[in-house]
Structure formats: C-alpha cells, structure tokens
Amino acid sequence: MSEVIIAAPKPAAVTLEAGKEYWWCACGRSKTQPFCDGSHEGTGIEPKSFTVETTRKYAVCQCKHTQNGPFCDGAHAKL
Template identity: 45%
Template sequence: MEKPIVAQKSPIPVDLKSGQTYYWCTCGKSSNQPFCNGAHQGTSFEPLAFTAQKDETAYLCACKQTKNPPYCDGTHNSL
C-alpha cells in the first residue's frame, strides 16, 4: 500500500466558507497544499472532498497522517 508524502510537519490555516466544497490532498504531492491539484494521478490516492459547515479558520493537516482528516490532530508532533 502506498504511503502519503509528508508535505510539511505543521498544519495549514485555511479560511473556509460555509457550504463550499473543498478537496483535501491525501497524497502529499500537491503543490497547492493542503488542497488537491491532481498530482496524485497514477497513484492509488484520491482527494478527500469535504463541505465546510461554517465560516471559520480551520487547521488542515499537511503531514497526511491525521486520524481526523482533513483536520490536524497533532500527529505531526510525533513524526
């Protein structure tokens, strides 16, 4: 099974808009972190689609190891 690339070892703050759908990068290869840019093509990875429930600044995982995707859960601290 393929493992994702650690894009960075800290979360990325993102201003989310209520009702908008976003596509979180799961492979770590995107140059548009934390979002997908299609760099996963040819791998077993697919982006994770999620819809913001409210307007907020969210901290999205960039290490790709979170147990609560797409949100950071602090796992990067143990890498």
C-alpha cells in the same frame, strides 16, 4: 499504493467558507497544499472532498498522517 508524502510537518491555517466543496490532498504531492491539484494520479491515493458548516479559520493537515482528515489531529507532532 504509493506512500503518502509529508507536504509540511504542521497544519495550514486556512479560512474555509461554509457550504463550499473543497478537495483535501491526501497524498502530499499537491503543489497547492492543503488542497488537491491532481498530482495524486497514479498513486492509488484519492483526495477527500469536504465542506464545513461555519466560515472560519481551520487547521488543515499537511503532514497527511491525521486520522481525522482533512483536519489536523496532532499526529504531526509524533512524526
């Protein structure tokens, strides 16, 4: 399996819609951060599908080191 890439050393503030399915880029290679664009192919790293219950702005991890993907857990501060 390939290593994850730090797409950005901070979260993206993104408005997510309740009930809509999103695919979070877990490998860091997507050009449409923080979402998957298929660039993980061949890395052995899979994107993570998720939904939210409330439409609002969320801090979505771009460093790919969160233990609470797709959401930022502060791990970027320790890289």
